[in-house]
Amino acid sequence: MKSRPRTTGGATRRQAMAEHVMRQGSASMTELAEAFGVSVMTVHRDLDLLESQGMVRKYRGGASALASSVFESNIAYRMTAQTAEKEAIARHVVGLIEPGSSVMFDDSTTALAVARHLGEVAPLTVVTNFLEAIKLLAPMPGIRLMALGGEYYPTHDSFLGVACVDAVEAMNTDTVVVSTSAVSDRHAFHQEQEIVLVKRAMLASGRRCVLAVDHTKLDRVALHRVAPLDAFDIVVVDSRAPVEAVQRLRDRHPRVEVAEVLDA
Secondary structure (H helix, E strand, O other): OOOOOOOOOHHHHHHHHHEEEEEEEEHHHHHHHHHHHHOHHHHHHHHHHHHOOOOOOOOOOEEOOOOOOOOOOHHHHHHOHHHHHHHHHHHHHHHOOOOOEOOOOOOOHHHHHHHHOOOHOOOOEEOOOOOOOOOOOOOOOOOEEEOOOEEEEEOOOOEHHHHHHHHHHHEEEEEEEEOOOOOOOOOEEOHHHHHHHHHHHHHHHHEEEEEEEEHHHHHHOOOOOEEEEOOOOEEEEEEEOOOHHHHHHHHOOEEEEOOOOOOO
């Protein structure tokens, strides 16, 4: 018989519940009630609070941390997904950045992986709306950091909205690095319009634009088109991408580069 997690307090239970959903990807109300030894009504209330904190997405009968065509997965879940692939992409993208240049990053966890390597090509001027990246880069030697403001969205741990778009439009950087939730052979997509508007503004503000996406994003679509693939100068994918998917990209784009994933 499986032992139930101890629920010594509401906050402790909700944290454990969020971790359970992120670990499993999704969970039903009845599953969570059974796992944590509480009523379905208590699970409802816990999930309402977790959703307001951006930890999970609640749906009829359960909760999910997974992305869909209309919802992006939460930041906590994305931070743990495809880490080897994002690291490979990050190493490759850093090699495209010139010391002394300016770089703008979006609030993707792929861009965050790139940010971890920026000390290797410092000095740089870095512009971003991603709070996690701001905290990472603030103490990094050789990095002149410019933070984009706006309304804070806990689901993405970033600043979005009109104020952020206005701030982006006032900039002109050498390189822009963005990722998107889905990529077909013609377009890049994202589920949420607030993020789409910021990404579009970023693409318009860069002299050179790099799309960095791991293989799980390929051959997919989402609710909103961010931009056609020809809006990007370079597309970087990881080596775990199917050969056929990479070829379809290359049929439509002149510069698709593959980052080699190192074996563990």
